[in-house]
Amino acid sequence: MNKPTMNEDKYAPLLSPWRVKAKISLIFxxxxxxxxxxxxxxxxxxxxxxxxxxxxxxxxxxxxxxxFDVLGPAFxxxxxxxxxxxxxxxxxTLIVIPVSLLAAHNITSNWLVYNTTRLTMNVLRTIPxxxxxxxxxxxxxxxxxxxxxxxxxxxxxxxxxxxxxxIESIDMQPVEAMRASGANTIQAIAYGVAPQxxxxxxxxxxYVFEINVRASVVIGLVGAGxxxxxxxxxxxxxxxxxxxxxxxxxxxxxxxxxxxxGKIREAIL
Numbered sequence: 015m016n017k018p019t020m021n022e023d024k025y026a027p028l029l030s031p032w033r034v035k036a037k038i039s040l041i042f043x044x045x046x047x048x049x050x051x052x053x054x055x056x057x058x059x060x061x062x063x064x065x066x067x068x069x070x071x072x073x074x075x076x077x078x079x080x081x082f083d084v085l086g087p088a089f090x091x092x093x094x095x096x097x098x099x100x101x102x103x104x105x106x107t108l109i110v111i112p113v114s115l116l117a118a119h120n121i122t123s124n125w126l127v128y129n130t131t132r133l134t135m136n137v138l139r140t141i142p143x144x145x146x147x148x149x150x151x152x153x154x155x156x157x158x159x160x161x162x163x164x165x166x167x168x169x170x171x172x173x174x175x176x177x178x179x180x181i182e183s184i185d186m187q188p189v190e191a192m193r194a195s196g197a198n199t200i201q202a203i204a205y206g207v208a209p210q211x212x213x214x215x216x217x218x219x220x221y222v223f224e225i226n227v228r229a230s231v232v233i234g235l236v237g238a239g240x241x242x243x244x245x246x247x248x249x250x251x252x253x254x255x256x257x258x259x260x261x262x263x264x265x266x267x268x269x270x271x272x273x274x275x276g277k278i279r280e281a282i283l
Contacts, residue, residue, distance in 0.1 A: 080262070081255035087244055088260050092267060095240035098158055099226035102165030107219045110173040115203065117178035120186055135178075139171030147233035161238030165230060169222045176218045177211065184210040213282050220275040227271055231264055 052058075115121050116131040146164035154160040189206035197205070234242020241264060248256040 076254040077258035079255055080259045081253065082259060084244075084248065084253075084256040084259050085263070088241060088263050091234075091239075091241040091244045092263060094158060095230045095234070095242070096227065096267075098162050098165060098230045098240055099223060102162050102169055102230075103219065103223040103226050106166050106169040106173055106222065110170055110177060113170070113174050114177040114181060115207075117174055118181035120182055120184075121203070121207070131174075132178075135171050135174040138167055139175060141167075141171075143168040143229045143233055144236060147236050147238040151237050156237035156239070156243075158239035161230060161233050161240060164233055164238060165226050168229060169226055172225065173218060173222050177215060180211050180214045180218075181207060216282050217279045220279055224268075224272055224275055228268060 113131060113135065116127055117135060119128055122128045122131075143164060146167055147161055150160035150163045151157075152160075154163070184207060188210075189202045192202045192206050230238075230240045231242040231245070234240035234244070235246045237243060241260060245257060245260045245264075248260065
């Protein structure tokens with residue numbers, strides 16, 4: 015079949031080189047304009063950035079040598095942090111199963127239930143983990159319990175979005191065939207929906223666990239327990255050698271967890 019000529023092809027003007035270059039140039043200058051405008055509004059000064067980098071030597075002088083006396087308390091608080099992440103991730107993974115089904119339009123036919131669930135999860139997801147930690151530390155007091163509740167709410171919002179969108183993208187023919195043959199809703203979900211989303215469900219659960227490990231360090235800075243609280247205490251006493259030691263421990267553990275979970279996701283997917 016012969017290709018249409020430039021005059022016959024109605025899409026040819028849209029694909030002409032000069033039109034493509036003009037669009038790319040326009041997008042580039044629009045982005046550049048907003049970059050310059052935002053820099054002026056926020057007072058960004060690259061000279062200050064270069065001057066600040068010159069002070070890195072002074073910071074390193076304070077961070078070294080390392081203080082290995084803090085390793086014992088650091089590992090104790092690190093295990094506390096991991097326990098917080100495990101508990102929050104486990105409960106959010108369990109609760110998200112019915113929540114994500116209610117938030118998927120191809121499973122939930124009730125308009126009110128679908129939109130209410132979606133709106134609730136969107137609201138939870140917009141609240142930063144640190145703000146949640148401040149709220150629940152204020153309710154339950156300082157310690158790990160407030161941190162666990164904050165991580166649970168935080169990870170539930172993330173998981174609900176990821177898994178509900180995965181459910182909405184599945185092939186509905188097996189589900190419809192099961193319903194036509196007399197299967198109830200639970201059976202249709204168990205044998206028609208679950209097998210299609212199980213690899214992604216496992217992968218997202220591991221991903222949220224990684225996020226919770228890092229987030230538990232951050233929320234510890236506001237009194238929610240874990241190694242983050244120890245880090246804040248050492249920083250408040252200007253014990254910078256201990257601070258650097260704790261940072262290295264956190265870095266090594268996070269890298270190890272990401273490596274292990276990455277290998278597990280590769281094996282599943």
